[in-house]
Structure formats: structure tokens, C-alpha cells
Amino acid sequence: MSNYYNxxxxxxxxxxxxxxxxxxxxVMVPGDTNLLEALKAVGIETPHVxxxxxxPVSGNCRQCxxxxxxxxxxxxxxxxxxxxxxxxxxYTPASSARVKNARKATQEFMLVNHPLDxxxxxxxxxxxxxxxxxEAGQNESRMRPEYGKNYHGNPAHQFIDAKGQLRGGKHxxxxxxxxxxxxxxxxxxxxVRFMRSIAGSEQLQLAGRADHTYITTFPGEKLxxxxxxxxxxxxxxxxxxxxxxxxxxxxxxxSHTPTISMDxxxxxxxxxxHADGHIYRVMPRCNPEVNRxxxxxxxxLAFQNFDKNRLPSMGVxxxxxxxxxxxxxxxxxCTLEDLAALRMLKDSLGDRAEIFGGSLLxxxxxxxxxxxxxxxxxxxxxxLLGFADVSEFMKRASEFESLVTVNADLFGEDPSAAKMLEKxxxxxxxxxxxxxxxxxxxxxxxxxxxxxxxxxxxxxxxILQKLNACPVCPDEALWTPYAxxxxxxxxxxxxxxxxxxxxxxxxxxLAGLTYDAIKNxxxxxxxxxx
Amino acid sequence: MRVIKQKPMTWGERLYIFEALRGLxxxxxxxxxxxxxxxxxxxxxxxxxxxxxxxxxxxxxRLMLRPDGTPRCVACGMCAAACPAHCIFxxxxxxxxxxxxxxxxxxxxxxLTCVFCGLCVEACPVDALRMDTKEIVFEHRxxxxxxxxxxxxxxxxxxxxxxxxxxxxxxxxxxxxEARKVWGMEVx
Numbered sequence: 029m030s031n032y033y034n035x036x037x038x039x040x041x042x043x044x045x046x047x048x049x050x051x052x053x054x055v056m057v058p059g060d061t062n063l064l065e066a067l068k069a070v071g072i073e074t075p076h077v078x079x080x081x082x083x084p085v086s087g088n089c090r091q092c093x094x095x096x097x098x099x100x101x102x103x104x105x106x107x108x109x110x111x112x113x114x115x116x117x118x119y120t121p122a123s124s125a126r127v128k129n130a131r132k133a134t135q136e137f138m139l140v141n142h143p144l145d146x147x148x149x150x151x152x153x154x155x156x157x158x159x160x161x162x163e164a165g166q167n168e169s170r171m172r173p174e175y176g177k178n179y180h181g182n183p184a185h186q187f188i189d190a191k192g193q194l195r196g197g198k199h200x201x202x203x204x205x206x207x208x209x210x211x212x213x214x215x216x217x218x219x220v221r222f223m224r225s226i227a228g229s230e231q232l233q234l235a236g237r238a239d240h241t242y243i244t245t246f247p248g249e250k251l252x253x254x255x256x257x258x259x260x261x262x263x264x265x266x267x268x269x270x271x272x273x274x275x276x277x278x279x280x281x282x283s284h285t286p287t288i289s290m291d292x293x294x295x296x297x298x299x300x301x302h303a304d305g306h307i308y309r310v311m312p313r314c315n316p317e318v319n320r321x322x323x324x325x326x327x328x329l330a331f332q333n334f335d336k337n338r339l340p341s342m343g344v345x346x347x348x349x350x351x352x353x354x355x356x357x358x359x360x361x362c363t364l365e366d367l368a369a370l371r372m373l374k375d376s377l378g379d380r381a382e383i384f385g386g387s388l389l390x391x392x393x394x395x396x397x398x399x400x401x402x403x404x405x406x407x408x409x410x411x412l413l414g415f416a417d418v419s420e421f422m423k424r425a426s427e428f429e430s431l432v433t434v435n436a437d438l439f440g441e442d443p444s445a446a447k448m449l450e451k452x453x454x455x456x457x458x459x460x461x462x463x464x465x466x467x468x469x470x471x472x473x474x475x476x477x478x479x480x481x482x483x484x485x486x487x488x489x490x491i492l493q494k495l496n497a498c499p500v501c502p503d504e505a506l507w508t509p510y511a512x513x514x515x516x517x518x519x520x521x522x523x524x525x526x527x528x529x530x531x532x533x534x535x536x537x538l539a540g541l542t543y544d545a546i547k548n549x550x551x552x553x554x555x556x557x558x
Numbered sequence: 559m560r561v562i563k564q565k566p567m568t569w570g571e572r573l574y575i576f577e578a579l580r581g582l583x584x585x586x587x588x589x590x591x592x593x594x595x596x597x598x599x600x601x602x603x604x605x606x607x608x609x610x611x612x613x614x615x616x617x618x619x620r621l622m623l624r625p626d627g628t629p630r631c632v633a634c635g636m637c638a639a640a641c642p643a644h645c646i647f648x649x650x651x652x653x654x655x656x657x658x659x660x661x662x663x664x665x666x667x668x669x670l671t672c673v674f675c676g677l678c679v680e681a682c683p684v685d686a687l688r689m690d691t692k693e694i695v696f697e698h699r700x701x702x703x704x705x706x707x708x709x710x711x712x713x714x715x716x717x718x719x720x721x722x723x724x725x726x727x728x729x730x731x732x733x734x735x736e737a738r739k740v741w742g743m744e745v746x
Binding site for chain 2: 145
């Protein structure tokens with residue numbers, strides 16, 4: 029069982045290098061971490077099931093065994109819970125048959141009563157057991173067919189299948205979003221540790237002992253937490269499955285687009301997993317600085333509305349405004365490219381135009397996991413490019429004669445603001461969705477959603493992050509917001525990098541940067557973490 | 559390498575007329591055989607005569623059935639993954655039977671794209687897909703009709719497969735009642 033104190037120390041760029049001997053060869057590894065991470069840093073992968081870099085070390089799966097030279101000879105130790113010490117001598121399966129056999133035996137035990145469900149298992153294709161089997165196992169089955177599989181876990185869910193095998197717990201309803209397959213569970217207790225240490229709400233527990241162990245909730249309680257879908261990510265096997273993705277698509281048919289979740293100013297790094305023009309699921313993308321491996325349910329399930337209630341493509345034309353003042357308002361999901369294009373539109377309109385950014389939604393408190401609570405994702409970017417807050421605009425709304433909103437659903441966010449905004453005669457709305465502001469607008473222009481554009485955003489930690497376009501746009505003729513805005517300004521941006529260059533002209537910290545210079549985990553801008 | 563030297567034509571062959579008559583004789587011979595000794599010809603007068611098809615021939619697909627009449631298919635998508643022509647389209651859903659997790663909602667095989675390689679049959683982990691229907695003729699009026707759906711793939715009669723035990727387990731088969739007893743076992 030894990031306790032609260034043994035979070036693994038992960039190697040960083042500043043880790044001191046120490047020399048250890050792996051298979052009698054000297055290698056330099058990060059010195060302040062565990063052996064598993066140290067070996068990973070020099071390119072030696074160790075199969076593991078229960079170890080997770082962002083969860084406390086539990087060390088119960090015994091899959092990451094290596095041999096260490098000690099005072100009493102060479103002993104098998106688990107790599108995930110052995111700290112690196114200078115000069116230690118380690119033997120991996122490359123040189124030690126004992127390690128190889130030990131790992132193989134561990135693997136065999138783990139698979140004894142694991143059902144042969146791979147063809148119908150949602151995890152198949154990204155399952156740790158499958159990977160480990162190919163790497164460390166490859167045993168021949170010693171199963172005696174007259175016994176078959178014997179599931180001893182939760183006695184309430186046991187049944188005898190058509191072949192006479194004792195099976196159990198195929199779909200246990202854990203909560204509103206997660207289903208548990210008790211039979212597939214290998215009792216790594218990652219989900220228990222996640223709920224205890226990361227989510228901070230101990231809703232899952234291991235019950236029983238030895239091979240009678242099973243995962244359960246407290247009697248009468250359900251697994252229900254803002255981060256409960258993360259247990260399906262950390263589950264190394266197909267035991268925890270998300271109801272929304274269950275049986276939707278085999279994972280090897282999905283393509284992955286790395287991007288940023290634009291519904292929160294922390295900008296959680298995500299994978300958009302898509303196939304045949306639809307997003308099927310959203311997975312967290314590991315970024316140690318931002319969201320680690322976690323993603324809130326809100327960000328994860330938001331994709332279900334990405335292709336609903338969309339505006340069709342329509343001819344973008346230059347809008348001629350009246351003589352009065354013009355307010356240009358951007359919403360939180362606008363990328364830096366959109367902001368630069370809007371700033372260009374402002375310059376072309378002269379002094380009578382003013383730019384505002386933000387939303388009328390309430391700013392919450394950060395939860396310390398993967399949300400900052402601020403619904404305006406690109407707030408830091410707006411500050412960089414000199415956008416005033418939208419509350420400023422609401423105070424002086426009566427001054428303006430025209431209003432241009434980009435991805436900003438002012439009417440929908442605060443219905444009480446509608447009365448004030450309705451006095452503005454000319455209302456132009458650029459939005460991917462047919463929302464309340466579009467319904468009230470005199471001119472509406474459909475644009476691409478943030479999941480379908482390339483761009484950049486600055487998150488609340490002052491990290492510049494890259495969005496990539498996922499090829500799921502319902503209408504290929506839709507314009508990106510930056511293209512539409514720059515066209516209205518008189519000089520259309522043909523690609524996102526052109527708009528990013530323009531953003532560099534407005535914000536000196538962005539000058540000289542290119543998309544290639546931004547790593548997958550983002551780039552910390554000058555000035556450090558805000 | 560063997561080199562075959564072409565022999566020069568003889569004087570009689572070079573005259574052409576005798577050789578032409580000889581060729582004509584062969585044609586007339588076969589024409590006469592078709593008129594008077596038709597049964598000795600190897601040609602089948604299709605469609606009146608039908609060729610003999612073995613059950614190992616890779617013909618139209620069928621989906622095997624469980625004793626309760628549901629398709630055996632668990633919608634794992636292995637056949638679709640193995641298919642080189644990408645002609646199998648599967649959608650899955652949760653099963654109503656508590657012992658079975660996944661069942662198939664849509665199972666389409668586009669026989670216009672299918673290359674009848676039989677890899678899908680090899681790939682099936684539950685022996686749900688077979689190609690032993692001996693149906694080798696595909697004639698339809700529209701393209702859509704060439705797509706075999708779940709309904710058409712499961713609409714087969716166990717009486718057409720008298721020697722196959724697995725087919726007799728399906729409803730209407732001789733072993734169905736027996737199999738049903740085992741299948742309908744109490745869920746603990």
C-alpha cells in the first residue's frame with residue numbers, strides 16, 4: 029500500500045549527474061531520482077504496471093525488477109522504489125537471465141486470472157499488460173483447460189460462463205462516468221492512489237486480500253469527482269473504462285493531434301483523438317509544468333459539443349462601420365493569431381476603435397491539478413497584446429456605436445448585459461457556434477473552432493503553448509478567425525505563422541519566435557512564471 | 559536456358575490454303591460436338607447449369623449465431639483490421655446479456671470492395687464469420703444492395719449446413735435445444 033510521502037522524484041534538466049554501472053558499463057544518469065526514471069533517461073525502458081511518475085510509488089506489481097550488487101551479492105530490487113546512488117551496479121535483462129526470468133514469472137502471475145478479453149477490451153492497443161507481455165513475458169500458457177480462468181474477486185459479481193469458468197464483475201457501475209471491469213483489474217492501485225493523493229477525495233478502495241482483492245467504492249457511495257475520468261487514464265489495463273468512450277472506437281484507429289484545451293487559462297495539454305472526421309475522445313498530454321498527466325472532466329468532455337450547433341461557412345466580406353466608436357471584443361478561446369489580426373483591424377479603423385478581451389463569466393479559484401478556474405484561456409496573451417478587460421467595455425458600452433465580437437458570447441454569458449448591448453446598432457459576430465450573440469447580431473460570420481485552427485496561446489503560468497489543427501472541421505470552407513479578421517483589416521493572413529509574426533510586432537516577447545522554437549511542452553516566456 | 563529454333567515452314571505450309579482449311583476443320587469439329595455431343599463439352603451452360611462449389615470455397619460471408627439467435631460477433635473489429643480492402647464496417651454497443659460485454663450494432667460488408675481473401679475469417683477470435691455459404695453469385699440492381707448488413711449476414715438456414723455442428727446450434731438447428739440448456743445457464 030502506498031503512503032502519502034513517497035512521490036517519485038523526477039529527473040529535471042538540473043539534476044546532478046552520477047555514474048552508475050548498468051550491465052557493467054558505466055553510464056551517467058540523473059542522481060536525484062529513482063532507478064526506473066534514471067534508466068529511462070539513458071534509454072533503457074523498464075516494464076512497469078503500478079508505477080506512475082505523478083503518483084506516489086506503491087511498488088506492488090514487482091514488474092520492474094532489476095538486479096543490484098549489494099553486500100550480500102546480487103539481489104533483485106524494484107527499480108521504481110530504489111533511489112539512484114553513485115557507483116551502484118545494476119543488471120538488466122540484457123545481461124542477467126535471473127532478471128529476465130523474474131520479470132517473466134511476474135508477468136505470468138499477473139496474467140493467470142486475467143481474462144483473455146483483448147479483442148473486446150477498450151484498452152487493447154495501449155494496454156500496459158500487452159506491452160509488458162511483448163517485452164518481458166511471451167510465456168506459453170500453462171493454463172489447464174479443465175480449470176480455465178478463476179476469478180476470486182468480488183463474490184457478489186461472480187458467475188460461471190458458458191465454458192464453465194468462474195468469471196466475474198464484467199460491468200460494475202462505479203459512478204456516473206466510470207465503469208469497472210473487476211476481472212481485468214490487476215490491483216495496481218493506481219486509481220486508488222490517484223483519488224487519494226491527487227484528487228484528494230478518497231472514493232476508491234481496495235477490498236479483500238491476495239487474489240480476492242478488488243477495487244470498490246464505499247458502500248452506497250459512487251465515484252463522482254471532477255477528475256474521476258483520470259482513473260481511466262492511469263488504469264494500465266482495461267478495468268476502468270469511461271462510459272462516453274466505451275466501445276466507440278478501437279484505439280489503433282484513432283489519430284492524435286496534440287493541442288491545448290482552450291476552456292481554462294491553465295491551458296491543459298491534450299491529445300485530440302480523432303478518426304474519420306470526428307473527435308472520439310480527449311486525452312491529457314503529459315506536460316510536467318502545466319497539467320502533468322491530468323485533465324478535468326469539463327475539459328475532457330467539452331469535445332462533445334464541438335461539432336454541435338455550428339455556423340456554416342459564408343462569404344466573409346469587409347464591413348463598413350458607421351462614424352461612431354467601434355468596440356472589438358474577443359473571447360477567451362481566441363489564439364494569439366486572432367488577437368494579432370484583431371489588433372490589425374483596429375489599426376486599420378483608426379482611433380475610433382478600441383479592443384477588449386475576456387468574458388463575463390466568473391473567475392474561479394485554481395484547483396491545483398489541471399484547472400486555474402479562469403474561463404478566459406488566453407488572458408495572458410490578451411494582456412501581452414494590449415487588450416483591455418471586457419468589464420471596461422461593459423462600463424462604457426453606451427459610448428459605442430458598433431460592436432465586433434470574436435468567439436465572445438456576451439449575450440449568452442450574461443443575459444443581463446443584453447439590454448445594454450442591444451442599444452449598439454451595428455453588431456458583428458464571428459463565432460463557430462450559433463450562440464445567443466450570433467442570434468442577436470446584425471452580421472454573423474461562421475469561423476473555425478479552436479480545435480480546428482493552428483495557433484498559440486499564453487497560459488496563466490506565462491508559458492507559450494502551441495495549438496494544432498485537428499482535421500475534424502464540419503465545413504472545410506470555414507475561415508479561421510485570424511484569416512477573417514485580417515481580411516476585414518485589408519491584408520489577409522494566408523497561414524498562422526504569418527499572423528504569429530504579426531503578433532511578434534505587437535508584443536516584443538514574441539518577436540523572433542517561430543512555431544518550431546516552441547516545444548511540445550510550451551516555451552516559458554521572458555519574465556518567468558507569473 | 560533452352561533455345562528453341564523456329565523451323566522454317568515447309569512448302570505446303572507456305573501455300574497457306576491447306577493450313578487454313580486445317581484450322582477451319584478444327585472449328586467445325588467443335589461446332590459439331592456442341593450440336594450433337596453437347597454433354598462431353600467442359601463448358602457449363604450457366605445459368606441453367608450451376609457449378610459445383612465446395613464449402614471451402616471463399617463465397618459470401620455469413621455470421622454464426624448463438625443458441626439464442628444473437629450473432630456470435632463481439633464487435634472486436636479484428637476482421638476489419640485484417641481486411642486488406644477495408645470493406646468491413648463495424649459499430650459496437652453494450653450488450654444486454656450480463657455475461658457478454660460487447661455486441662455488434664452494425665456489421666456491413668461491402669461486397670463490391672471485398673476481394674474474398676478470407677483474412678477476416680482467419681482473424682475472427684470467436685469463429686463468428688465464415689465464408690462457407692457457397693453463394694458465389696452477386697447480382698443486384700443498386701450499389702447499396704451489394705452491402706451485406708447484419709440482417710442478411712445472419713439470415714441463413716441451419717438446414718443448409720447439415721454436416722456442420724456449429725451451425726446446428728443456431729435456432730432451427732438439430733442441436734439447438736441441447737445448446738440452449740447450456741447457454742441459458744443461471745447467472746449467479
